[in-house]
Amino acid sequence: MSTEPSQALRDGRYVVTRALGEGAQGHTLEAVDKRLGKLVAIKRFQIRGATSWKGVELAEREARVLASLSHPSLPAYLDHFEEDGALFLVMEKIDGESLGAMRRRRAVLGRDEIVRFLRDASGVLDYLHGRAPPVIHRDIKPNNVIRRPDGSFAIVDFGAVRDRLRPEGGSTVVGTFGYMAPEQFQGRALPASDVYAVGATALCLLTGEEPENLPHRGLAIDVAAALGGRADPGLVRALSAMLEPDPERRAARIAPLLAELDAGGGASERPRAGRPSERDARTAYRDARKAEREARKAYRDARKAERRARKEDRRGRGHDEAAAPWRGLDGLPLAGALFGLTVARIAVGLALGVVVPTVLTLLSLVFGRVLREQAAPSVRRAGRVAELALRRATRAVRGRPPPAGAAQREQGAAARVRVEDQEAPGRSRIHDEGADEALDEELDELEADGRTRSAAASRPSRTGGR
Missing domain, CATH: 3.30.200.20 (Phosphorylase Kinase; domain 1)
Incomplete structure (x- = not known):
């Protein structure tokens, strides 16, 4: 109809x-x-x-x-x-003109009008997000913001609204490219997602450009470069805090940013007395990270020396791990196990060599090349881990013992993880670079062992040929 x-x-x-x-x-x-x-x-x-x-x-x-x-x-x-x-x-019906209509006639807003928009949007978001459960708009953009004749702003169109948070995920991806926060591409909509959309809308009306066409640094919009000196430093800091790609680091509310903007007046970039500047904080963070890396390197060097000492000690005592009894499979069970491992090797190769690179390439079209570059080491490590697991399984079903020192390496890796967890409590991610070296070391030993066995198996045939 x-x-x-x-x-x-x-x-x-x-x-x-x-x-x-x-x-x-x-x-x-x-x-x-x-x-x-x-x-x-x-x-x-x-x-x-x-x-x-x-x-x-x-x-x-x-x-x-x-x-x-x-x-x-x-x-x-x-x-x-x-x-x-x-x-x-x-x-x-709210009287006025949508910011989308202003955008289509190439109109831009000045600093005072943008601050007025941020102030009105702040009041709306505090009201929506303060409800129980929070109401998340999910699609704030110029077309959904009305500028009234008196200069105030209203937010309309709740067609994408969500009024229930789902910790288990599964939400539909709803929003508009350029104004959607990165987490919305994963189906996650948070109160901070609306803060991002308001910041993107404000920056669009300040510059006259869509957010995806503005300069970026990694996944983040480079607000300072986008404005090119047309806005005061306080407004640049406020919009940068709203447009932080990581929702955990993004400003959760707009009101505190406006309070800082009003207090500072945007007239100077000098930090207030008694408060460290953002540059000082970043420098301190980099120094701490450098010291942490040096400590980890010293720890790895100590572990290497310990492994070498143990290896020499085992050689001196004539310890031979290969002499331990090790039973494998025979007949039909062996054939079935080897067939399954072959299928697994093909599946892993397709996943890590074709599917994952294709997905990363598609995502990089949205988030930029940095996403693909940062994900590549994890993909390579996953390939090494899968290869090591498949080789260990193949040796086990054939009745071959693991290479000498495998158990010690695993114990050393576990000890490293525990030590780092104690030294950095509260961190949700622990990356042990020494584990990569252990993986490479065991893969090399497996390849060398395979070559030795192949050479030993080929000697009787060459002798019989003579």
């Missing part, structure tokens, strides 16, 4: 006057509410013959959430109903 101008809805209560816009979730219409005698906005969702129930779910969620909200910078809910296979959501 098409909704034409002058068409009456809800038993003649609403008379459509014109179309306001069309989005992914439905059409927005202007209508006259004959009962209240004022203009309203009506969002229409086609539910009859819908190809997916996800769109119907989002429409019902938008109506439910909007009915629960009351804020001067949000459209007020008035009514919702079903008619002729469509769902209609009636809300207050």
Whole structure:
């Protein structure tokens, strides 16, 4: 069913006057509410013959959430109903021009207007995120922000809203490229995701460029380079904090950033007395990281010396680990096990050689080449770990003992992890570079052992040939 101008809805209560816009979730219409005698906005969702129930779910969620909200910078809910296979959501019509329309006529906002927008958006987000559970808009962008005639701003279109946090994941990816926070590409929407979208919208209206076309440093938008001296340092710091790619390091709220902006006035980049500058903090962090790396290197060197001493001691006592009894498989079980290991080797090779590089290449188109470069070492390490596991399994089913020193290496790796965990409590990620060396060392021993066995097996045949 098409909704034409002058068409009456809800038993003649609403008379459509014109179309306001069309989005992914439905059409927005202007209508006259004959009962209240004022203009309203009506969002229409086609539910009859819908190809997916996800769109119907989002429409019902938008109506439910909007009915629960009351804020001067949000459209007020008035009514919702079903008619002729469509769902209609009636809300207050906010007068003004969308920032998207301003963007299309190449208008930009000045510093004071951007600060006003940030202040109004801060009030809206504090209200939404302070509810239990938090309400997350998920799609703040210029098209969904209205600038009223008095210069204030309102946020509209809750078609992508989420009012339930799902710790287990599984959320649909909803949002607009350029304004979506990186975590939304993983299906994770957090209150900080809306902060990112507000920052991207502000920067777009300051520069006149879409966020994806602005200068980047890794995954982060380079705000200072994008503005090129057109904004005061305080505003640059505020927008940079809002556009931090890592949600755990991103500003959780806009209000504290505005307080710093008001206090500093943006007139100087000098740090306030008694507070270290951001540059000092970064320098201290780099020095700490350097000292940590040197400590790890010294620890690895000590471990190497210990391994060499143990090896020499074993040689001196004539210790021979290979003499220990080691039973493998025979006959059909051996053939089945080797077949399974061959299939596993092919699957690992396809995954790490084709599937993962392809996915990383596609993701790098969105997040930049840095993502692929940073992920490459992890992919290579995963390949080495898989290769080592497959070789160990092959030796086990054939009845061959593990190389000398394998157990000591595993114990040493476990000890390293425990020591680093004690030295850096609270860290969620521990990377042991010494483990990479242990992997390479054992792979080399396995290859050397395989060559030795191949040479030993070929000697009788060459002798018989003579």
